Amino acid sequence: xxxxxxxxxxxxxxxVLIEWPxxxxxxxxxxIHLFKSRIKTKLADxxxxxxxxxxxxxxxxxxxKIKYSSIVKKIKEIYELKDQILKTNSILYKIPVCYDDxxxxxxxxxxxxxxxxxxxxxxxxxxxxxxxxFIGFLPGFLYLGGLSEEIHYKRKSLPRLKIxxxxxxxxxxxxxxxPRESPGGWNIIGNSPINIFDIKTDPPCFAKAGDKIQFVxxxxxxxxxxxxxxxxGTYLIENGVYG
Amino acid sequence: xxxxxxxxxxxxxxxxxxxxxxxxxxxxxxxVPISGAMDKFSxxxxxxLLNNKEGLPVMEIxxxxxxxxxxxxxxxxxxxxxxxxxxNGESIEMNFMYSVKSGDILSFGKLICGSRSYLGVKGxxxxxxxxxxxxxxxGITKHRLIKKGDRLRILNIDTELEVTSSKIKVKxxxxxxxxIEVTKGPEYNRLSKNQREYLFSEKFEIDALNNRMGYQxxxxxxxxxxxxxxxxxxxxxxxxxxPSGKLIIMMRDCPTTGGYPRILQxxxxxxxxLAQKKTGDVFKFDLESSFKFLNRLIK
Numbered sequence: 001x002x003x004x005x006x007x008x009x010x011x012x013x014x015x016v017l018i019e020w021p022x023x024x025x026x027x028x029x030x031x032i033h034l035f036k037s038r039i040k041t042k043l044a045d046x047x048x049x050x051x052x053x054x055x056x057x058x059x060x061x062x063x064x065k066i067k068y069s070s071i072v073k074k075i076k077e078i079y080e081l082k083d084q085i086l087k088t089n090s091i092l093y094k095i096p097v098c099y100d101d102x103x104x105x106x107x108x109x110x111x112x113x114x115x116x117x118x119x120x121x122x123x124x125x126x127x128x129x130x131x132x133x134f135i136g137f138l139p140g141f142l143y144l145g146g147l148s149e150e151i152h153y154k155r156k157s158l159p160r161l162k163i164x165x166x167x168x169x170x171x172x173x174x175x176x177x178x179p180r181e182s183p184g185g186w187n188i189i190g191n192s193p194i195n196i197f198d199i200k201t202d203p204p205c206f207a208k209a210g211d212k213i214q215f216v217x218x219x220x221x222x223x224x225x226x227x228x229x230x231x232x233g234t235y236l237i238e239n240g241v242y243g
Numbered sequence: 244x245x246x247x248x249x250x251x252x253x254x255x256x257x258x259x260x261x262x263x264x265x266x267x268x269x270x271x272x273x274x275v276p277i278s279g280a281m282d283k284f285s286x287x288x289x290x291x292l293l294n295n296k297e298g299l300p301v302m303e304i305x306x307x308x309x310x311x312x313x314x315x316x317x318x319x320x321x322x323x324x325x326x327x328x329x330x331n332g333e334s335i336e337m338n339f340m341y342s343v344k345s346g347d348i349l350s351f352g353k354l355i356c357g358s359r360s361y362l363g364v365k366g367x368x369x370x371x372x373x374x375x376x377x378x379x380x381x382g383i384t385k386h387r388l389i390k391k392g393d394r395l396r397i398l399n400i401d402t403e404l405e406v407t408s409s410k411i412k413v414k415x416x417x418x419x420x421x422x423i424e425v426t427k428g429p430e431y432n433r434l435s436k437n438q439r440e441y442l443f444s445e446k447f448e449i450d451a452l453n454n455r456m457g458y459q460x461x462x463x464x465x466x467x468x469x470x471x472x473x474x475x476x477x478x479x480x481x482x483x484x485x486p487s488g489k490l491i492i493m494m495r496d497c498p499t500t501g502g503y504p505r506i507l508q509x510x511x512x513x514x515x516x517l518a519q520k521k522t523g524d525v526f527k528f529d530l531e532s533s534f535k536f537l538n539r540l541i542k
Contacts, residue, residue: 009429010426010540011429011476011478011481011505011508012426012478012480012481012508012509012510012511013426013510013511013540014478015476015478017429017475017476019429019475022473023473024473048268048269049268049269049270049271049272050271050272051271051272051476051499051500052272053473053474053475053476053500054473054474054475055473055475056473056475056476058475058476060271067540068540069540134500135272135273135274135499136274136474136498136499136500137274137498137499137500138274138382138498139270139273139274139275139276139382139383140273140274141274143474179382180382197273197274197382199373199374199383202374203273204270204273204275204374205273205274208272208273209272
């Protein structure tokens with residue numbers, strides 16, 4: 001596991017910030033998640049929470065039980081362990097997305113600026129299997145990696161005051177979904193009826209960092225049908241173990 | 244005996260009043276902020292005065308107090324900012340326990356010091372508990388604030404309770420301290436020598452943009468050469484420097500991640516003290532001595 005040179009810093013007195021090289025790629029993602037699951041298993045008594053991100057992992061520890069210097073020492077030892085690398089299980093979730101013009105309010109602008117037809121933007125957007133890098137910004141907001149460079153598009157210079165829940169957007173090299181209504185500067189190309197964050201379930205978010213997401217195009221009628229099924233609680237998201 | 248709910252009725256909500264405990268722990272990995280009382284010290288004190296467990300939910304009141312009608316017996320204690328509390332129109336003391344009965348009305352008057360008061364009741368408020376916390380937060384609890392007409396459930400007590408604790412004296416420095424204690428943040432090293440000098444010699448004024456999520460400061464713009472970071476964890480007390488050179492101090496409702504350099508980090512004591520400051524207040528950053536800092540980190 002010890003393939004990177006890591007930097008350890010305190011974040012306040014409650015957390016250890018571990019940093020990987022300053023770049024975004026899926027090898028680093030895998031390394032972060034393997035390390036995270038090892039730490040959570042081996043140091044379960046001391047760990048309160050974890051916040052993985054693109055090139056960092058922040059470990060919140062129980063300051064009543066252990067001091068910063070001791071937990072860092074234990075964490076470093078885990079990174080150096082030369083045991084067999086176990087495969088971490090990731091789950092692929094297929095998220096239905098309606099790319100109809102009713103929702104895809106920024107297709108015209110993007111299509112014109114990128115010189116790619118709307119149909120091709122949809123094809124490119126829905127053909128990739130995205131990595132869930134981490135969850136942040138809003139409860140249930142998934143940071144996804146893997147957006148094809150052809151459809152990278154700058155975020156709006158003036159954010160909209162209101163973006164609908166379930167909106168699928170593109171901002172620079174990122175794509176994602178708004179778990180609830182929020183202001184935002186992403187270019188909106190579609191909408192999913194899925195509840196990505198549900199306080200009635202624990203964990204409240206079905207996906208976790210390290211999982212995979214694919215967007216599946218659906219028409220407006222299907223969007224309406226699924227919205228009803230989701231309200232009734234009869235809809236199950238298609239998913240399976242990946243890789 | 245028939246079991247009945249006990250309640251309090253909100254006659255007027257005051258400003259940004261909400262129920263808070265010590266936060267929604269262990270859910271950061273789903274992007275859920277920690278939340279919890281802005282001034283934890285005062286929230287815990289309210290519970291201590293009532294012999295409650297320290298983490299029970301209390302009411303956080305900001306700048307303007309609510310008017311509350313008690314429908315049943317309970318004990319109350321008010322801590323934090325002094326907003327001239329009154330029971331049935333008569334002044335009552337801060338940091339003391341009072342017994343109330345059905346028909347009593349709690350109201351508040353002029354703000355004397357601080358910015359946030361905490362109202363504790365015997366047994367804590369028994370409002371909705373979501374993901375292991377009572378703290379109100381948009382998108383998590385049904386409402387993010389208490390509003391007029393709300394009836395909040397409290398512990399059922401069927402006789403008048405005796406006042407058993409004595410008044411606690413809280414040092415004025417908790418509200419008036421103009422030094423906010425900080426340690427170096429993960430990107431502190433990106434600051435130039437001049438910027439560091441400026442940061443620790445200047446007095447900063449709190450901008451009108453301040454709430455439970457963060458406090459923006461009025462300052463000379465001090466842009467960094469490398470003005471962004473790859474999105475990474477932030478916590479309450481993290482001081483971020485935005486690309487336009489503005490300083491923002493994250494508070495209890497801050498997101499779990501952010502993309503601006505984290506140049507300083509407030510200690511927990513400093514977060515509690517900042518939570519008692521308001522628009523226009525000024526303070527200096529005080530770098531915690533490295534001896535004290537190391538002592539805290541090393542056993």
